[in-house]
Amino acid sequence: NAGVMQNPRHLVRRRGQEARLRCSPMKGHSHVYWYRQLPEEGLKFMVYLQKENIIDESGMPKERFSAEFPKEGPSILRIQQVVRGDSAAYFCASSPGTAYEQFFGPGTRLTVL
Amino acid sequence: DAKTTQPNSMESNEEEPVHLPCNHSTISGTDYIHWYRQLPSQGPEYVIHGLTSNVNNRMASLAIAEDRKSSTLILHRATLRDAAVYYCILRAHPMDSNYQLIWGAGTKLIIKP
Numbered sequence: 001n002a003g004v005m006q007n008p009r010h011l012v013r014r015r016g017q018e019a020r021l022r023c024s025p026m027k028g029h030s031h032v033y034w035y036r037q038l039p040e041e042g043l044k045f046m047v048y049l050q051k052e053n054i055i056d057e058s059g060m061p062k063e064r065f066s067a068e069f070p071k072e073g074p075s076i077l078r079i080q081q082v083v084r085g086d087s088a089a090y091f092c093a094s095s096p097g098t099a100y101e102q103f104f105g106p107g108t109r110l111t112v113l
Numbered sequence: 114d115a116k117t118t119q120p121n122s123m124e125s126n127e128e129e130p131v132h133l134p135c136n137h138s139t140i141s142g143t144d145y146i147h148w149y150r151q152l153p154s155q156g157p158e159y160v161i162h163g164l165t166s167n168v169n170n171r172m173a174s175l176a177i178a179e180d181r182k183s184s185t186l187i188l189h190r191a192t193l194r195d196a197a198v199y200y201c202i203l204r205a206h207p208m209d210s211n212y213q214l215i216w217g218a219g220t221k222l223i224i225k226p
Contacts, residue, residue, distance in 0.1 A: 004156075033214075035216075040218075041218060042200060042216030042217050042218050042219055043157065043214075043216040044216070045213045045214065045215070045216075048213070056213070059213075091156050091157070093156075093157075101147075101159040101162070102159065102214065103158075103159070104156030104157045104158065105156050106155060106156050107155075107156050
């Protein structure tokens with residue numbers, strides 16, 4: 001039973017480019033969460049999605065960031081016109097429901113040059 | 114803002130028990146106490162959670178104070194593989210709109226061989 005998968009594991013972008021981060025939840029999980037982590041800090045919640053719906057995006061910047069979890073395929077976190085401050089590790093987690101523990105992927109480390 | 118307080122770091126010897134404290138004086142009656150840990154360069158992993166009673170699983174034990182204002186994660190026999198950052202998190206009841214995981218900086222556990 002494969003765990004949560006994220007790709008790419010490392011992503012380098014120049015300022016102004018777009019970054020697309022993918023997350024495939026564990027089999028049977030329909031809830032996906034995205035978090036951002038800066039060095040030496042804890043994770044910061046960004047967005048919570050269920051299949052085809054954004055449930056809570058209160059932690060996501062209003063501009064340049066968007067997330068989706070289509071009926072088929074992985075969840076995608078999209079960052080447009082990246083800036084150096086977007087450099088961080090982005091983690092995706094999945095769960096079978098809100099009340100359950102979250103299972104995390106290995107993360108995508110985004111570096112903006 | 115995180116609602117828990119943990120020491121920044123702790124050291125322990127290999128094969129000895131480790132007690133990781135967490136203060137959560139503003140805990141509400143329906144908040145669950147969750148513990149996750151994050152090994153170096155990996156995504157977080159769930160350790161244990163509880164509400165009022167002490168809990169045991171294959172990874173650890175969770176001791177919850179009678180007034181619920183503090184708790185202690187107990188690793189009965191620490192190994193080098195337990196070296197990680199341990200996060201104590203309060204999580205509201207799933208029916209509460211504030212069900213997100215709010216992460217603090219955690220405790221960095223150093224295991225000495």
